[in-house]
Amino acid sequence: xxxxxxxxxxxxxxxxxxxxxxxxxxxxxxxxxxxxxxxxxxxxxxxxxxxxxxxxxxxxxxxxxxxxxxxxxxxxxxxxxxxxxxxxxxxxxxxxxxxxxxxxxxxxxxxxxxxxxxxxxxxxxxxxxxxxxxxxxxxxxxxxxxxxxxxxxxxxxxxxxxxxxxxxxxxxxxxxxxxxxxxxxxx
Numbered sequence: 001x002x003x004x005x006x007x008x009x010x011x012x013x014x015x016x017x018x019x020x021x022x023x024x025x026x027x028x029x030x031x032x033x034x035x036x037x038x039x040x041x042x043x044x045x046x047x048x049x050x051x052x053x054x055x056x057x058x059x060x061x062x063x064x065x066x067x068x069x070x071x072x073x074x075x076x077x078x079x080x081x082x083x084x085x086x087x088x089x090x091x092x093x094x095x096x097x098x099x100x101x102x103x104x105x106x107x108x109x110x111x112x113x114x115x116x117x118x119x120x121x122x123x124x125x126x127x128x129x130x131x132x133x134x135x136x137x138x139x140x141x142x143x144x145x146x147x148x149x150x151x152x153x154x155x156x157x158x159x160x161x162x163x164x165x166x167x168x169x170x171x172x173x174x175x176x177x178x179x180x181x182x183x184x185x186x187x
Contacts, residue, residue, distance in 0.1 A: 040057070052119075057173060064177070116134040117137070128155060139163075160180075
């Protein structure tokens, strides 16, 4: 773990230094495979987060017309089965990769999608570090990992932040999906 002061010493102490010094990580990629589909991560075991319900995720996933890859740890407690049933989508499982034990394997999964729609978690940070277009869905509270204002973060140029504001979760997730589609189309 590194304190913000130490990270500023290594990577830059202001937004311009962070942006100009950004270099993407390189994930191990399986030969010949091109990124496809959308990666999602919708659950956290943290009790400090307010998360969109599975039902709201499902209503948004129903509109996605490309393969969906789970990038979720603990898929069973995260209710992947309910998410599949409610959305009518075939969501590829993140198994057999154990994200807690195999960071290279997880990085390959994230690098294997065209974009990521997620809550604030390891998936968001890994996608950002890999330079994969990513949209992070945030509730209204302050989250120390992300700037309190704005849609961007100098830490990850390909990441956008979508805050709930006064919207319901479904509206927020739909806004996130529209933003991710736009990011992917610019690639």
